[in-house]
Amino acid sequence: MNAVRCNDCPIRHRAVCARCDDDELTRLENMKSYKRYDAGETIMWRGEPLEHVASIVDGVASLSKTLEDGRTQMVGLLLPSDFIGRPGRKEVEFDVVATTEVTLCRFEIKPFEQLVMDTPHVAQRLMELALDELDAARDWMLLLGRKTAREKIATFIDMLAQRKIAGNPESDGTLEMPMTRDQIANYLGLTLETVSRQFNALKKEGVITLSGRKQIEVIDLLALRDATGDDSDGGVLS
């Protein structure tokens, strides 16, 4: 069921195949298969042998690690065009879970690794994606290690806002959160109660409004930015 041809793919220009020429694309086209997962479904378990690598075509997935006693921490959030799995790794290092409904474009690992050996375009793009993830992970480390609960929540909302703006310039400040309070807590290194309290504190102060379970509207973006604790000049110069 390869409904979508690579040239029509929504992530054609950002995924691991971004730089591929027509020949390379044909080769990928022949080895790919789509697979859909429901929200909440586990895509890969930690320790499982790695049989496929994949690009996220649609939806949001998370990577998480768990301590002996069950405490868990998300260590990555995968959005469309992000890549799952590493050539050269035999096992999955963490649980990969579909946060929303997710569609993957999968490749069997053997032929994909061969492709990476053959085509610098793919290897290069894979490198860029890995470095982007590393940057994101490091920002996250600062958040996890040093930010207060309030700053964590503000940063999280700000991140959603920026992504929304980037994707679709005419934004009215309304956002949809792709996660439950519990998932947000696991993302931010908090408990779900604290997440709830901080959301409602920002609401009480008039920085945001909440409606339904997943709708947020940003009322005062400056106040929100201020609450993140980050340097104020986050690249927003004219």
Add this chain to the structure above:
Amino acid sequence: MNAVRCNDCPIRHRAVCARCDDDELTRLENMKSYKRYDAGETIMWRGEPLEHVASIVDGVASLSKTLEDGRTQMVGLLLPSDFIGRPGRKEVEFDVVATTEVTLCRFEIKPFEQLVMDTPHVAQRLMELALDELDAARDWMLLLGRKTAREKIATFIDMLAQRKIAGNPESDGTLEMPMTRDQIANYLGLTLETVSRQFNALKKEGVITLSGRKQIEVIDLLALRDATGDDSDGGVLS
């Protein structure tokens, strides 16, 4: 002052040049230069244009990020053979500071980038190093987000112990900490007082002994492992 020839280099087999053949090595040999930094010296400042990339030949360096009000968090620890800087990036994303005395093997970024384009061996190794850093960053996220102060300290000591054992099999459990309490605190997302208290708590329990400022001896490795909060089977089978 290129005292050391690549073939005699202590990190020859692990650094970015690990897979290079003789021709490639000659090319690197011609573009490299060594530079030494004192403990505490800043190697690169955040936001600085990236003019060199480098391998750590000797010593320990750290990457850190800082919040508006001065709170700082280390986001990486660089040991010999680790690589500083990314082809494709224009700026340094964080402060790089020499934790101990450090010797770098530096390459100017332009010719190095050209080399990466030309030689899959270097690109491939760079990719592996980046993925290793990503794994380390993710383990650190779990620590920062979910571990208690006690678990953080135990994990830190265990990490030192494992590195010591890996480097030098006949180990007697005596370790030298490469950092001050303050630096350890910045690494673990704690305050220096909490670091001190947790070290002394482990000492009081007979898990470790402390002598001088930087000497630790691990008395009860099992108890230490137990205190890390990690899965007990950390790859120590057979």
Add this chain to the structure above:
DNA sequence: CGCGATTTTGAAAGATCTCAACATCTGTGG
């Protein structure tokens, strides 16, 4: 030996978590 830097220790404040009850949402079946 003495001084500055680092580390330890104490006490109190503050933040987040835990446990528990209650409220609200969503979608399913009558």
Add this chain to the structure above:
DNA sequence: CCACAGATGTTGAGATCTTTCAAAATCGCG
């Protein structure tokens, strides 16, 4: 179309952990 049930989210109060502020002790270098 409504009512209901389970899942999700909110709120409260107290416990716990870590930080903060302050002072004293120790280390190691000159």
